[in-house]
Amino acid sequence: MYNIKKLYGFQQGQEFFQLELEDGQTKIINIWDYTTLYQYPKLYEKLIVEQLECNVYSALETLLSQVKNIDRWRILDVACGSGLMGKYLKQQSSIEIELLVGIDILPAALTALKRDNPHIYDQTYLVGQYNSDRLKKCEFNCIIFSAAANHLDMQDYQDYLNLLSNHAYILFNLTNHIQDERRVKILRWMNENFELCCNMVYTHRKLMNDSTVEHEVFLYRK
Numbered sequence: 493m494y495n496i497k498k499l500y501g502f503q504q505g506q507e508f509f510q511l512e513l514e515d516g517q518t519k520i521i522n523i524w525d526y527t528t529l530y531q532y533p534k535l536y537e538k539l540i541v542e543q544l545e546c547n548v549y550s551a552l553e554t555l556l557s558q559v560k561n562i563d564r565w566r567i568l569d570v571a572c573g574s575g576l577m578g579k580y581l582k583q584q585s586s587i588e589i590e591l592l593v594g595i596d597i598l599p600a601a602l603t604a605l606k607r608d609n610p611h612i613y614d615q616t617y618l619v620g621q622y623n624s625d626r627l628k629k630c631e632f633n634c635i636i637f638s639a640a641a642n643h644l645d646m647q648d649y650q651d652y653l654n655l656l657s658n659h660a661y662i663l664f665n666l667t668n669h670i671q672d673e674r675r676v677k678i679l680r681w682m683n684e685n686f687e688l689c690c691n692m693v694y695t696h697r698k699l700m701n702d703s704t705v706e707h708e709v710f711l712y713r714k
């Protein structure tokens with residue numbers, strides 16, 4: 493169907509790879525060109541999980557599974573992409589999920605999610621096409637931002653966190669560069685408004701030049 497050929501790049505977001513299609517045509521694609529990535533069945537998973545050995549799903553799950561006061565999770569997965577976080581939680585975790593709702597900004601993401609990971613999410617919505625009052629009634633006790641920090645601004649975090657019940661858990665990963673501007677801003681706001689439950693540094697994934705990059709996962713409580 494297609495082959496992932498050469499990989500290039502040594503900085504997150506500035507990496508490219510060559511995709512060879514069935515008819516011999518080749519394309520050079522940037523790793524953050526999600527509209528193109530999601531066009532090809534399971535390409536995002538093959539690239540990120542298989543080739544680049546991304547550990548974000550297991551790292552986030554490690555923190556979530558340490559919570560002992562929730563029997564049934566009602567999870568809002570923001571920037572859900574093709575649904576790999578939900579897939580990991582449903583297939584490789586023992587946590588009990590009562591409700592799983594995904595939101596993404598790209599129609600191509602939700603098309604990929606339904607094609608590549610059907611029956612994992614109970615509901616999915618495009619940004620701007622959901623009713624906030626209706627989502628608030630879902631009584632989410634957890635929100636996950638998996639590999640989303642580079643794509644969301646502070647206002648997005650504030651708006652999404654308003655959809656949660658009080659005492660809900662907030663789970664996300666950030667780069668482990670402690671002076672990264674985005675990381676500093678997000679953590680300052682989180683620390684001012686929410687309670688930190690736990691955090692853990694982990695190897696996020698390989699870069700396309702085969703070196704690795706570290707991230708940190710955080711669990712806060714509203």
Ligand SMILES: C[S@@+](CC[C@H](N)C(=O)[O-])C[C@H]1O[C@@H](n2cnc3c(N)ncnc32)[C@H](O)[C@@H]1O
Nearest residue numbers: 526571572573576577596597598601638639643
């Ligand atoms: C690196 S992918 C992560 C996908 C998925 N969470 C995972 O870990 O496999 C980032 C996703 O964020 C989405 N995104 C970017 N801006 C967004 C926003 N403002 N709200 C929701 N999703 C957004 C992109 O469309 C893309 O699917």
